[in-house]
Amino acid sequence: MGRWEPNSRGRLAKAAVELFAAQGFEQTTGAQIAARAGMHERSFFRLFPDKREVFFYAVETAQREAIEAIADAPEGVAPIDAVAAALEQRCEIIQQHPEAALTRHNLVSANAELAERDLSKHAELADGMAEALGERGTPEPVAKLIAHTAVVVFRVSFDRWIADPKRQNLSAMFRDGLSELASVLGSRGRSA
Amino acid sequence: MGRWEPNSRGRLAKAAVELFAAQGFEQTTGAQIAARAGMHERSFFRLFPDKREVFFYAVETAQREAIEAIADAPEGVAPIDAVAAALEQRCEIIQQHPEAALTRHNLVSANAELAERDLSKHAELADGMAEALGERGTPEPVAKLIAHTAVVVFRVSFDRWIADPKRQNLSAMFRDGLSELASVLGSRGRSA
CATH class of the missing domain: 1.10.10.60 (Homeodomain-like)
Structure with a gap:
């Protein structure tokens, strides 16, 4: 069978x-x-x-889908916009199954081994997206900067979403995170 | 003894x-x-x-120093500038011992277990810096965004530096990475 x-x-x-x-x-x-x-x-x-690997099957699937989304983005789309769109798609899938996301989150939080593998799976997701950008012509260091930063914003937004009892719009939290980070980085070097 | x-x-x-x-x-x-x-x-x-832990003693030390640097930054310094200064200090220490950095890099690249622990140690470094920002009054999600993003830029710059046979100015590569990311994020949503 x-x-x-x-x-x-x-x-x-x-x-x-x-x-x-x-x-x-x-x-x-x-x-x-x-x-x-x-x-x-x-x-x-x-x-x-x-x-551990069976637990991360969902992240693997997400990785494949994100890479596909970047590869399929129309030609004129900038690397940051292609990556943001790919992760927003993932936000929407998570939003449709909040219970599953919470279950996974609780398991990862309770187990150091799973937490460590979770980090490396998300680093693989970022590396996969960076490679997909590379195939669209983005030079490697910039592609890595963009993909890994977008994953940081995704993870911080996810934590914010999990902490919100109503679990409102994860996509919007992700977009807000990107804007927030843009404004923080844009103001660099202007303090005392 | x-x-x-x-x-x-x-x-x-x-x-x-x-x-x-x-x-x-x-x-x-x-x-x-x-x-x-x-x-x-x-x-x-x-x-x-x-x-594995003994290998990451140096990262632990770096974490303590970075947290201290953030705590000691003058009051008016913005969170992003405090974090950037803390990691530039680390860049300078690495620059002084390029052979040691290369040895560590080669070991991490050759061993999946070390690579996984390396990721989680750098995540701890970022969490530690985010907490230090929190103590200066930065709200948690922004503090995490800033600290984890800065660590991404640090890691990408380090890889770039390792790949450069002359191993020129790591600090400058880190600062350039921050500027590059600022400009990429600032242009978000402007593509086709």
């Missing part, structure tokens, strides 16, 4: 996050995740190297 | 980086590091939880 069913990785990832949320990350085994997804344990470890 | 000598952690960190560079990270044991620093293995594990 499982072998011919589509989206095995997605099903495992969904089962994993449900189990992590219900019984904790440490307490959950690969065998339990596989069983919940209706698959063999062997299949689990064939599709994911470890428990 | 060791017990009453000052700066045991610093001596262990120096011995560790020398051994990592000479024989590789994986091949080096806590006992070897302790022996090279003229200390007992027990002392090593009392002072550092693991091999």
Whole structure:
């Protein structure tokens, strides 16, 4: 079973996050995740190297989508606008599933291992976007500056959104963050 | 021995980086590091939880110095200028020891575990600076935006500097990076 069913990785990832949320990350085994997804344990470890990786399947998907969005942006679009649009798209997906985002956030906050991997997955997301900009002709250091900064703004906005009990417009918070940062950087060197 | 000598952690960190560079990270044991620093293995594990932590002793020191620099900045200095000055100070220290920086860079590039810890140590550096800004009255989300963005610019500038065989002025590269980012963010939304 499982072998011919589509989206095995997605099903495992969904089962994993449900189990992590219900019984904790440490307490959950690969065998339990596989069983919940209706698959063999062997299949689990064939599709994911470890428990941490299955948790970040969603970030991987987001990375692919963001890279695609940058590649598909019309020719005249500036690098910063292409990256901002790609991350706004991600904001909108998160906004549609606030419960899932909160579950993931709580798991990451409670586990140092997950928090560390979360950081490196977001750095990979930024590197992937920087490469996609590179393919559109943006020189590497600028592409990295733009992509990694946009991810910083995304993460700060996400924390702000999670802290807001109403979880209002994440996209708007992200855009406000970019504007705020632009104004801060623009005023550099003007203080006493 | 060791017990009453000052700066045991610093001596262990120096011995560790020398051994990592000479024989590789994986091949080096806590006992070897302790022996090279003229200390007992027990002392090593009392002072550092693991091999990864001893490698990042220098980043910890940098974090303390950066936080101090922000706390000591005159009252009228804007948050972005306080953070930029703190990281420029770090740029200057690195510039004085380019060989040490290159050794560390090569070790981090060659080891996924170290690369992951390097990311989280730099995130801690940013969080520490954001807290120091908070104590000066900067609201949290803006403080985080500024500190994490400045660390992004610092890291991108460092990579640029490492890639330059002459390893010219890192401070200047960092300042240029901030200006470049300011101009990119300032032009947001003006493309097709």
